[in-house]
Amino acid sequence: MPGDVMGQVFRQLFDSIDEGVIVTDPEWKIIFYNSEMAGLEALVSEHVVGKYLNEVYDAVTLESSEHLRVVLTREPVLEKRKSYFTNKGKEVTIVANTFPVIEDNQVVAVYSVCKDITKFKELLTKTMQLHDQIGLEGQEHRSVNGTRYTFESIVSASSAMQNLIVSAKKAALADGFILVFGETGTGKELLVQGIHNHSVRKHEPFVAINCAAIPETLLESILFGTTKGAFTGAVESKGLFQQAGDGTLFLDELNCMSIALQAKLLRVMQEKMVRRVGGTMEIPVRCRVISSTNVDPWELVSKGSLRKDLFYRLAVMTLFIPPLKDRKEDIEALIQYFLNRYQRIYGLDKVQIGAELKDRFLRYLWPGNVRELEHIVESAMNMLDGRKVITVDHLPHYLRAKFLSQDGTFSEFYKMGSSTLAHVLREVEKQVLWEALKSHSGNITKAAESIGIARQNLQYRMKKFGMHNS
Numbered sequence: 001m002p003g004d005v006m007g008q009v010f011r012q013l014f015d016s017i018d019e020g021v022i023v024t025d026p027e028w029k030i031i032f033y034n035s036e037m038a039g040l041e042a043l044v045s046e047h048v049v050g051k052y053l054n055e056v057y058d059a060v061t062l063e064s065s066e067h068l069r070v071v072l073t074r075e076p077v078l079e080k081r082k083s084y085f086t087n088k089g090k091e092v093t094i095v096a097n098t099f100p101v102i103e104d105n106q107v108v109a110v111y112s113v114c115k116d117i118t119k120f121k122e123l124l125t126k127t128m129q130l131h132d133q134i135g136l137e138g139q140e141h142r143s144v145n146g147t148r149y150t151f152e153s154i155v156s157a158s159s160a161m162q163n164l165i166v167s168a169k170k171a172a173l174a175d176g177f178i179l180v181f182g183e184t185g186t187g188k189e190l191l192v193q194g195i196h197n198h199s200v201r202k203h204e205p206f207v208a209i210n211c212a213a214i215p216e217t218l219l220e221s222i223l224f225g226t227t228k229g230a231f232t233g234a235v236e237s238k239g240l241f242q243q244a245g246d247g248t249l250f251l252d253e254l255n256c257m258s259i260a261l262q263a264k265l266l267r268v269m270q271e272k273m274v275r276r277v278g279g280t281m282e283i284p285v286r287c288r289v290i291s292s293t294n295v296d297p298w299e300l301v302s303k304g305s306l307r308k309d310l311f312y313r314l315a316v317m318t319l320f321i322p323p324l325k326d327r328k329e330d331i332e333a334l335i336q337y338f339l340n341r342y343q344r345i346y347g348l349d350k351v352q353i354g355a356e357l358k359d360r361f362l363r364y365l366w367p368g369n370v371r372e373l374e375h376i377v378e379s380a381m382n383m384l385d386g387r388k389v390i391t392v393d394h395l396p397h398y399l400r401a402k403f404l405s406q407d408g409t410f411s412e413f414y415k416m417g418s419s420t421l422a423h424v425l426r427e428v429e430k431q432v433l434w435e436a437l438k439s440h441s442g443n444i445t446k447a448a449e450s451i452g453i454a455r456q457n458l459q460y461r462m463k464k465f466g467m468h469n470s
Ligand SMILES: Nc1ncnc2c1ncn2[C@@H]1O[C@H](COP(=O)(O)OP(=O)(O)OP(=O)(O)O)[C@@H](O)[C@H]1O
Pocket: 153, 154, 155, 156, 182, 183, 184, 185, 186, 187, 188, 189, 190, 191, 294, 370, 371, 374
């Protein structure tokens, strides 16, 4: 392919990506500037390309410009956070990675790839302000500690959950660091808040952060705080360790924290001191740390995505919340709890779950655990249309399809492992009948025809299984 075509391809390619790209030559003249960068800085590519950096940006110094530095040092500058004002007066914050291009031992070009994190920074500042406020309010009104749940909020009937709550209460009072693990939607947040509210720290703040929801570069500032000028635009802010004070800091989804930040966290845990980003002062850490993972932490350690030494620090006590499918007694109790709750909210009463559906719920594997069950009960309430009994017809589409599909049903029974062949065959037969009736809108003659049996035969089987064609 001729060079100019390739040039065109690359230009177009770089204009279609979400990251800003700027390339300069060794004299610091801008030779490429993509559309994302232009959007970010409110500039026009054609006005910028061919100009020197100091003609486009104010105060270009070795300190402020990575391009200048990289030409001189030949070393890349990574993850550099910068905040500045565009010529339209808008403040933008970016994270830039800047690299030299070296040929015959000479720097022939320097390029930066920049990510716009303005929104995240605004969010960070707001979060920090909010936490500061909550912290202050917490001092004044000691009952406001930032939690919604206690152990009483945990609905449970299974011995597994009841034993867990007994252990969690002991752990709450023992005051060591705790690691909670359980699949998504099993109630980790509930349990952790329960622990805080059962501990001697209950009048102190409860501060939670989801490590998966915050970009890596900001997580460090949020946890440890920043000093003014730590990076351009940085404000003086308390980190969450400090905001949690004598309370609890909940590090949710710890498994999503990078290994590099895990190392910094470990240092804080060992020294019981935290230093703000850009600061030198050591601030004592007094809070109790509770963390959570949605995967088996030992597995994470053996895979190398959770540092072993950090794991031992944070998991003085581990609590495992079993998935809902392994505590079937809780399913009934939770159904009743969510039925009561949502019928109150939707102004309904005496709503029940049909026996057939309840039976299926008890056999379903609940990949989304309690959250999925809650969501299903709530959405079924919306579909009831004045009826009092929730049936498979009121379920969200994905679940209905699953319940009605032969495949899904078979694998569910198969996985159960406890069924006899006769039971499995009976259940599969029921599913086939249901499906045939459904797809022929309840017309028995057509449904029977579609599965190759006589009308009377279908009627007989429906009667045998107690199926009503409504
Ligand atoms: N035992 C329970 N009793 C009552 N409600 C529960 C129970 N377990 C979970 N819930 C409810 O289910 C939803 C999910 O719970 P929670 O947010 O604590 O789960 P999680 O394990 O933190 O999930 P994720 O890993 O996705 O963050 C919440 O609305 C919570 O109130």
